[in-house]
Amino acid sequence: MEPVKLGVIGCGVIGSSHLRTAVNSPFIDLVAAADLIEGNRRRVAEQFQPKKVYSDSSELLDDEEIEAVVLAFPTQYRTQVALEAFSKGKHVLIEKPVAINANQVREMITARGKLVAGCCSSRNRFYKSAQVATEFIRKGGLGDLRVVRCRAIVAAGEQPTTPRPEWRLVKALNGGGILVNWGCYDLDYLLGITGWMLKPETVFAQTWTVPPSFASHIAPKSDAETYYLATVRCQGGVILSMERGEFMTAQSESDWQIIGSKGSLKLRMTDSNPQSIIHDDITTEQGVVSKPLWDSTDTSILTHIVDPLVDFVAAIREQRQPLTSLEQSLVLQEITDAIYKSATQGVAVEIN
Numbered sequence: 249m250e251p252v253k254l255g256v257i258g259c260g261v262i263g264s265s266h267l268r269t270a271v272n273s274p275f276i277d278l279v280a281a282a283d284l285i286e287g288n289r290r291r292v293a294e295q296f297q298p299k300k301v302y303s304d305s306s307e308l309l310d311d312e313e314i315e316a317v318v319l320a321f322p323t324q325y326r327t328q329v330a331l332e333a334f335s336k337g338k339h340v341l342i343e344k345p346v347a348i349n350a351n352q353v354r355e356m357i358t359a360r361g362k363l364v365a366g367c368c369s370s371r372n373r374f375y376k377s378a379q380v381a382t383e384f385i386r387k388g389g390l391g392d393l394r395v396v397r398c399r400a401i402v403a404a405g406e407q408p409t410t411p412r413p414e415w416r417l418v419k420a421l422n423g424g425g426i427l428v429n430w431g432c433y434d435l436d437y438l439l440g441i442t443g444w445m446l447k448p449e450t451v452f453a454q455t456w457t458v459p460p461s462f463a464s465h466i467a468p469k470s471d472a473e474t475y476y477l478a479t480v481r482c483q484g485g486v487i488l489s490m491e492r493g494e495f496m497t498a499q500s501e502s503d504w505q506i507i508g509s510k511g512s513l514k515l516r517m518t519d520s521n522p523q524s525i526i527h528d529d530i531t532t533e534q535g536v537v538s539k540p541l542w543d544s545t546d547t548s549i550l551t552h553i554v555d556p557l558v559d560f561v562a563a564i565r566e567q568r569q570p571l572t573s574l575e576q577s578l579v580l581q582e583i584t585d586a587i588y589k590s591a592t593q594g595v596a597v598e599i600n
Contacts, residue, residue, distance in 0.1 A: 251277040252561040255314040257305045258321030259283040259292045262343055266318045267296045269557045276561055282308040305329050309336050316564060322415045323423045327352040334359040341560040344369040345428040346577040350585050353578040364563050366570030367577040368556040369436040380542045381513060381525055382441045390508025397489040398434045399503040404462045404495040417470035425472030430492055435580045436572055446482040451586035452596040453478035462495045478587045
């Protein structure tokens with residue numbers, strides 16, 4: 249495959265991860281990087297040695313050598329830069345969350361045309377465990393789906409001694425808190441392994457900000473949620489149950505489960521990927537019989553084959569959309585918007 253000529257806009261922690269992938273991939277030719285912060289530009293020039301370094305996104309987008317770009321900077325600015333990139337014929341990979349709201353995603357879909365574009369919320373679906381679960385569900389191993397559940401609670405730790413990122417829990421910069429920081433991964437994973445067959449109709453949700461005892465654990469002026477709970481009723485009566493919290497006043501806990509009419513899957517999750525998958529099979533005579541479907545000791549195939557950037561450049565050459573396209577990102581964003589609206593209004597919200 250001919251290497252894709254790439255530019256990376258935003259060279260912080262996540263942007264540097266993309267740059268590292270780019271310089272280590274035979275399928276990527278790292279042409280340029282851009283960042284507003286001079287220190288980031290110096291570090292990137294020394295560490296990754298792109299051919300060019302720009303101080304402005306527009307300068308990079310004007311570079312005719314570049315075919316595709318990665319947008320790895322705060323959510324508030326991504327849509328504007330994505331639209332500019334599309335207007336200049338660049339393929340676009342967007343960090344998660346994809347946008348501030350669903351209308352921005354619709355704008356990007358309209359502007360994309362025949363170009364390739366997607367979102368990095370797909371990260372956890374590149375693991376072997378996700379592929380095993382996806383194939384098992386696709387073949388009807390669970391029958392008709394009934395409940396798809398994620399519960400991930402992280403207890404507050406010791407008071408931090410280093411500054412917390414200012415953007416992470418500021419609505420104006422990030423679009424929200426833990427729901428957009430982690431919930432987009434959760435939604436992408438669960439909707440993806442179930443084949444995007446869940447069609448959300450109604451959402452009822454509540455969000456909470458950090459408990460007063462842990463206010464010092466986050467950056468000053470943070471106004472976004474650190475805990476959310478949502479019930480999403482999907483077409484056909486399937487329930488998607490989502491709960492995630494950080495800086496919690498409860499012990500850490502993780503419970504991921506897909507329940508169908510013929511059995512269920514229990515995913516022993518970490519924040520990166522499942523360590524094992526248990527299949528609760530059923531028979532009329534014996535009831536529920538639990539047995540392992542997959543665990544991390546299975547080394548027959550690498551557990552993490554590619555990542556969103558490698559998939560993105562392959563999609564460009566194969567003339568397809570990435571694992572999570574803008575259309576699928578729109579579904580995630582519509583659910584996210586409905587969760588925030590329901591939590592604010594205290595009522596169930598319909599998704600059209």
